[in-house]
Amino acid sequence: MTGYSEAGNFLDGSEPRSCDSEGMHLISDEEWPGYFAQPMERLSDDAEPMFDFWTYVEKIPVEDYKGFDCSAGQVADVYRHPGGRYEHVLINSDNRNVFMVIVLDRHAGLVVGHHLLRLDELYGLTRSVTNTIPGE
Numbered sequence: 001m002t003g004y005s006e007a008g009n010f011l012d013g014s015e016p017r018s019c020d021s022e023g024m025h026l027i028s029d030e031e032w033p034g035y036f037a038q039p040m041e042r043l044s045d046d047a048e049p050m051f052d053f054w055t056y057v058e059k060i061p062v063e064d065y066k067g068f069d070c071s072a073g074q075v076a077d078v079y080r081h082p083g084g085r086y087e088h089v090l091i092n093s094d095n096r097n098v099f100m101v102i103v104l105d106r107h108a109g110l111v112v113g114h115h116l117l118r119l120d121e122l123y124g125l126t127r128s129v130t131n132t133i134p135g136e
Contacts (some may be wrong), residue, residue: 013021024056025113026064027103032115035086035103040079043087047078053089056111060100066116068093070100086112095120 027035057073074092076099081087085107090099097120103112 023111024059024061027101027115032117035081035088035112035115037082039082040088041082043063043078043080043122049078049087049089049104050106051104051109053104053111056099056114057091060114064114065093065100065115068095068098068100068116070094090117 010035028103054073070091070093072092076090076092078089085105087104087106088101089104091102092097099117099119101115101117103115104110105112
């Protein structure tokens with residue numbers, strides 16, 4: 001995703017989420033389903049973000065990564081919520097089944113929060129494989 005690479009309101013209408021003093025919000029496993037709906041639309045590789053979200057990413061506390069390394073800042077995919085307001089930016093980790101997801105509110109021009117998406121746990125995958133970078 002070239003455009004997304006490093007260079008609100010809650011979906012169900014409930015009260016806005018709480019943030020810490022830095023404006024950070026870790027979206028819990030319990031909250032996560034409220035930010036997801038079918039069908040999510042995968043954006044093209046040349047899509048451009050509506051605003052810079054990397055400053056937010058740089059402030060995510062290390063403990064929120066739960067030992068996974070997303071420091072390469074490589075965006076795997078971006079998905080748009082069916083309502084068109086929210087986008088999910090999936091940042092690769094050192095495990096092909098784990099992503100740091102940044103939820104963007106396109107209308108408000110802000111980051112809603114972040115969530116460590118562990119497909120291995122979510123879907124019961126038994127094999128977690130480390131990503132390898134060609135040539136290393």
